Amino acid sequence: MACASCALQVETVLRHTPGVVQASVNPALNDAVVLYNSAVTSEAAVRAAIRQAGYRVAGDDGSSGDAPASAPERVSDEEREYRTLMRKWWFGAAVGIFTMIFSYPWLLPVLRDWLPRGSEQLRYLWMGMGVLSFAVLAYSGSQFFTGMWASLRSRQANMHTLIAFGTGVAWIYSTIAVLFPQIFPEEGMTEVYYDVTVVVTALVVLGLAMEIRAKGRTSEAIKKLIGLQAKTARVLREGRELDMPVEEVLVGDVVVVRPGEKIPVDGVVLSGSSAVDESMITGESLPVEKREGDEVIGATINKTGAFQFRAAKVGSDTALANIIRMVQDAQATKVPIQRVVDVVSSYFTPAVMILAIVGFVIWYLFGPAPALTYALVVAVTTLIIACPCALGMATPMSLTTGIGLGAQHGILIRGGEALQKAKELNTIVLDKTGTITHGKPALTDVLVTGSFAGDEVLMLAAAVEESSEHPLAQAIVEGAEARGLRLSEAAEFQAIPGHGVEGRVGGRTVLLGNVKLMRDRGIDVAGLETPARGLADDGKTPMYVAVDGRAAGIIAVADTIKPDSTEAIVRLKKMGIQVVMITGDNERTAKALARAVGVDRVLAEVLPQDKAHEVQRLQLEGRVVGMVGDGINDAPALAQSDVGFAIGTGTDVAIEASDITLIKGSLRGVVTAIQISRATMRNVYQNLVGAFIYNTIGIPIALGLLYPIVGILLSPILAAAAMSFSSVTVIGNANRLKRFRPSVSAA
């Protein structure tokens, strides 16, 4: 949009669109704010109206203007750039073959006779080559010259500057040599370097094209995340089911999801039930059961049943949009070592230019004849072989791949610093409740006395508890259901606060509660008190059951260990990391659990507010400490630790509190996160060392350091190939990271 009159034109068109209440267009920002009646028109219709007025609407490919969603457009940008570069390469390559042959016609038997060295016809041919190679510089090499101009204006230098200078100098020298051969004292100097100009340009352009392809693969993870977004949603409005683009779903809408469909936005299930595949967000491969009141995450796939849910988060507020934004931002961060690299690269390019001049002068003063030729070749080769790009790309490429890799496994890494620290961890502190264990009680033991059967007691207790709202009650009910017991209806249910519950099931009186309740009712539980104490010592909560006035048994519930905790702890220890458990439980209970999962150090009886202090004490022992907790209660400890791992579940992503967020609530994520960090940092170092070695070896060779020793002088064309190859190698190495497979993962 060019001017205010265009803005006015679009506004007029919009105001005349049925259903539009108000429209204002800002030409400077290229945006339009349109207020419309959604009963009459839709966003799509508004977009269509703008298009009809002859303007393009950003994000017309189904995306909105938000940062995460604008990526599909970027893909086509990339594709367009790739095609342009390839055209430039083919043009350069075609001219390149021609110039290669006719720059040295005396090397070919047939041409030797037609175009002898120093002949008039060869000079005319070279003039033609000069024109053609200028065309290559102007077309294929245009970005180097515009880039050089732009960077020089802001007094900076980059790869463009080097390539433009290198090819430009070669072209100017050749042109002077062709037009005014008489100014050169020796005949040998009147050779031309149009082949250098053309082939170097072509090779570097080809390198850029390959970079774009490789870079596209680096950010594949983000593209995959963006591709997860649902395109349409089926929404209930005024009693009718309407299919609409997902952008038009509003908070509070009731969304209908059928089997096999993608859940469009985040929300809470209103009715129906199903199993949902959440692997794309959490990395959990098993489908998750969803019932009324459960949260569903946008972009996950509904498997079995149909259900309706109320949209809670839409657009850029959804969990997926947050994840995408976080992954994108994480890529913008720096690994601490990058700061050193930055300082180096800010001096690098001008330093290379200085070296090229130094090389030129030395070869001119002390080099063999023809001195000018050698001096020129050395200077041009030096300019071209230096690859500031490889240095600059070394970390960002690996970071992008590594962080994207994490996202695919349900691990959100905050940035480069977190990656570097996670690699150095030698101690992991695990919060017991909710981290090693489920954080919610489950049925563990059923003990019986006399003639009672285990299932009988459990069934009676569960039937009574079904009417209770106590969390322990739910554990008993779920435990009974898990054993396949059918629960009959309980009558005369009564909760006795602080003691227990009672009720009648199938004509039998059932009493469930603590020892005080039993004594109050005159029930003899003497035989059960010892096992009850044993259960309590193990950190479990025992409850007495009495049926028809007689003691029937004990039901115990406890927070249970997550099935994969033990495996993850074994893995961590194998990786050379000491595992410490922190808990508010008493020493004995904590030690019992620690033994069960294989934790070697226990910090027991720690009050919640002292957790951060304990982490600090470990740090004072010289350890690099990672803290794993739930992100809410453990926030201070997470902040104190070197790397805070927040274990979240579903949409409840506590991104802010932590360095690394595990979307799935499994400890295996900690193992995978550390493995990814180690792999990524290793990749970063490989790239940096590679780029550094390439430049420290390549530049001296280009300067001709090998010439006095073994008589080798690098050709500028080989230098161009090497430099293109080096930056592609860096990206290729970063892409290698994608082959990483975590050693523990359900996926």
Added chain:
Amino acid sequence: MTPDKILVLLGGAGAIAFIVWFFWLVRKEGVRAALTSSGYQEAMILVKGGYTPDVIRAEAGKPLRLKFRREETAGCSDTVLFPDFGKSAQLPSGEVVSVELMPQARGEYGFQCQMGMLRGKLIVE
């Protein structure tokens, strides 16, 4: 030493001196972000072979909105990074993309393309 060699020597020394002066010794003034009625400091930055202007001056403690407009398709400049702020933005060519920052502490903060080839500086005063 022949006259041409002396000329080359002097020319080389002169060129090196120029490079040192041109790239390293000159301090750039930069452009001050203008304060708008909404309370934001705003500056437009053209992305074409580099960032123009590439030095932005802003006041600490006031929100800053940098509007990037990319007028090229060269792959390098498609993302702008603010490593000190942990922010990044995709810059589709031909569109204005705003990056909002809250500069708290004084100092110099760099911004750059993904590969660090294009660089700019944010000076907070």
